[in-house]
Amino acid sequence: MKTLRDILYNVGIRAVHGNTDITINTLMIDSRSIGPGNAFIAVKGVHTDGHQYIDKAIAQGAAAIICETMPTVLLDNVTYIEVDNSAQASGIMAGNFYDNPSHKLQLVGVTGTNGKTTIATILFRLFTRLGYHCGLLSTVQNQIGDTVIPSTHTTPDPISLNALLAKMVEEGCLYAFMEVSSHAIHQQRVAGLKFAGGIFSNITHDHLDYHKTFDEYIRVKKSFFDNLPASAFALTNLDDKRGMVMLQNTKARKATYSLRTLADFKGKILENNLTGLIMQVDDTEVHFRLIGEFNAYNLLAVYGAAVLLGKDKTSVLRALSDIQGAEGRFDYIVSAHDQIIAIVDYAHTPDALKNVLATIKNLRKGHEQVITVVGCGGDRDTAKRPVMAAVAADSSDRVIFTSDNPRSEDPDAIIREMEAGVPVHQKKRVISITDRKEAIKTALTLAGKEDIILVAGKGHEKYQEIKGVKHPFDDKQVLEEVMKLLDK
Ligand SMILES: CC(=O)N[C@H]1[C@@H](OP(=O)(O)OP(=O)(O)OC[C@H]2O[C@@H](n3ccc(=O)[nH]c3=O)[C@H](O)[C@@H]2O)O[C@H](CO)[C@@H](O)[C@@H]1O[C@H](C)C(=O)N[C@@H](C)C(=O)N[C@H](CCC(=O)O)C(=O)O
Ligand SMILES: Nc1ncnc2c1ncn2[C@@H]1O[C@H](COP(=O)(O)OP(=O)(O)OP(=O)(O)O)[C@@H](O)[C@H]1O
Ligand SMILES: N[C@H](CCC[C@H](N)C(=O)O)C(=O)O
Numbered sequence: 438m439k440t441l442r443d444i445l446y447n448v449g450i451r452a453v454h455g456n457t458d459i460t461i462n463t464l465m466i467d468s469r470s471i472g473p474g475n476a477f478i479a480v481k482g483v484h485t486d487g488h489q490y491i492d493k494a495i496a497q498g499a500a501a502i503i504c505e506t507m508p509t510v511l512l513d514n515v516t517y518i519e520v521d522n523s524a525q526a527s528g529i530m531a532g533n534f535y536d537n538p539s540h541k542l543q544l545v546g547v548t549g550t551n552g553k554t555t556i557a558t559i560l561f562r563l564f565t566r567l568g569y570h571c572g573l574l575s576t577v578q579n580q581i582g583d584t585v586i587p588s589t590h591t592t593p594d595p596i597s598l599n600a601l602l603a604k605m606v607e608e609g610c611l612y613a614f615m616e617v618s619s620h621a622i623h624q625q626r627v628a629g630l631k632f633a634g635g636i637f638s639n640i641t642h643d644h645l646d647y648h649k650t651f652d653e654y655i656r657v658k659k660s661f662f663d664n665l666p667a668s669a670f671a672l673t674n675l676d677d678k679r680g681m682v683m684l685q686n687t688k689a690r691k692a693t694y695s696l697r698t699l700a701d702f703k704g705k706i707l708e709n710n711l712t713g714l715i716m717q718v719d720d721t722e723v724h725f726r727l728i729g730e731f732n733a734y735n736l737l738a739v740y741g742a743a744v745l746l747g748k749d750k751t752s753v754l755r756a757l758s759d760i761q762g763a764e765g766r767f768d769y770i771v772s773a774h775d776q777i778i779a780i781v782d783y784a785h786t787p788d789a790l791k792n793v794l795a796t797i798k799n800l801r802k803g804h805e806q807v808i809t810v811v812g813c814g815g816d817r818d819t820a821k822r823p824v825m826a827a828v829a830a831d832s833s834d835r836v837i838f839t840s841d842n843p844r845s846e847d848p849d850a851i852i853r854e855m856e857a858g859v860p861v862h863q864k865k866r867v868i869s870i871t872d873r874k875e876a877i878k879t880a881l882t883l884a885g886k887e888d889i890i891l892v893a894g895k896g897h898e899k900y901q902e903i904k905g906v907k908h909p910f911d912d913k914q915v916l917e918e919v920m921k922l923l924d925k
């Protein structure tokens with residue numbers, strides 16, 4: 438419990454009406470969950486404006502209202518705080534409410550279109566292996582030591598986020614690694630957090646439904662680095678066209694990693710196959726379990742961050758060499774009879790799909806067919822649909838377009854948008870099967886000895902969301918079931 442006064446530090450306040458020496462038991466951004474003694478922060482969202490629910494919040498017992506515009510009628514038994522920016526205030530107030538846990542941890546944020554989960558998860562596993570108690574906030578799951586807490590977002594809302602960080606502090610964590618999505622930066626979910634470091638992986642086409650233009654998407658990502666403190670490090674991928682732009686205005690200590698040019702952390706791929714990567718990192722040759730060039734980048738980012746956090750290079754590389762990738766990222770099984778390699782991967786952007794298929798191409802001995810099963814999510818960036826389809830068709834022998842999470846959209850309509858991206862001369866290699874399980878079954882039926890199947894887009898996800906209903910679905914489990922059924 439805190440008084441309202443205690444949690445207003447650093448908030449850009451415009452006006453106060455009422456007593457700030459009142460006790461606040463919880464902060465809330467959703468009126469539907471308000472109870473007596475809560476403070477309700479009215480945030481303008483994408484679909485609606487939290488200011489519309491102020492009366493409802495008060496009726497449910499809210500003791501304080503934080504808003505950008507004061508309601509016309511102000512009640513005597515409620516305290517109203519008018520702020521410059523409610524979303525930002527929610528982050529700062531959440532930090533204050535939970536005694537600013539990010540100041541008590543070494544918190545590292547990872548941003549970029551692809552690789553966030555992989556980098557954050559490997560950092561968590563590395564630091565755990567080095568003997569530290571750590572926290573993780575990621576798309577797949579949140580973790581405090583061995584305890585797994587399900588995750589609903591890549592980056593949670595600021596109140597849940599600070600509550601999770603506070604729990605990490607309470608449980609003795611020294612380090613926390615988190616993904617920072619572009620939505621989170623734009624919606625100020627990370628406002629008020631103190632980062633010890635920020636990592637940029639890459640930026641390619643995604644989320645243009647939300648950010649509208651690629652320039653705006655870049656600007657949002659860059660603002661994360663602009664806001665890092667001078668005490669933090671800012672580590673960037675020098676091989677990404679926008680790598681240096683990200684660090685242009687940062688106050689943080691700048692550092693770079695690269696596979697292609699001189700950088701603070703320099704790597705070179707010596708071998709890349711299904712058993713893993715052999716790389717030269719700085720002057721050391723290291724074997725890693727992770728597969729593919731894109732993971733060479735992720736490994737370099739992790740290595741660089743660990744060194745910037747003061748860890749010894751040799752111990753870091755030794756520990757890193759035995760670490761597995763995140764669930765559903767180039768996760769493969771081999772069928773018992775025909776040795777079909779079936780890969781489940783979370784590639785849900787054109788660039789990720791291109792990279793995974795390029796990695797698969799490198800793994801081919803020659804004669805194997807590559808069969809790709811892929812769909813695109815509904816209620817998300819529509820522009821990426823024909824592009825992902827073109828990438829899949831171009832780099833596979835056979836392609837099956839299917840549903841990802843159609844959400845509120847018509848799955849067949851999404852598939853039609855994908856089909857439109859395939860050039861005429863490649864149409865013959867494509868079929869469309871709306872039902873994802875049937876699509877996977879067809880891929881396995883088509884596959885001969887040692888062929889490679891890629892099931893892309895859903896990775897670790899355990900559900901398929903169709904018309905607002907989440908149906909249990911697990912790509913890897915379906916592959917295993919169907920392999921047995923078909924006696925492959
Ligand atoms: C598009 C988007 O990011 N939406 C997020 C946003 O919701 P919103 O803007 O739609 O909110 P809204 O419905 O307009 O409501 C505005 C405000 O009024 C409040 N409200 C609303 C109704 C009501 O009755 N009472 C009430 O108080 C809401 O709690 C909210 O504070 O703020 C909510 C609270 O933080 C988030 O849960 C929600 O995530 C939705 C569910 C979502 O799907 N987000 C995805 C796109 C997302 O964030 N993805 C990124 C990863 C992307 C990636 O990099 O791949 C992530 O970090 O997970
Ligand atoms: N460094 C990378 N560069 C390009 N592609 C990558 C990289 N790392 C992973 N990928 C590809 O992107 C997919 C998603 O990886 P990951 O889950 O680590 O990214 P993410 O940034 O967390 O994604 P999300 O935005 O959904 O949280 C992987 O399954 C793989 O296909
Ligand atoms: N974090 C991403 C995940 C996309 C995963 C894909 N399976 C889909 O549902 O579109 C998003 O919310 O856009």
Ligand SMILES: [Mg+2]
Binds near residue numbers: 555576616
């Ligand atoms: Mg992620």
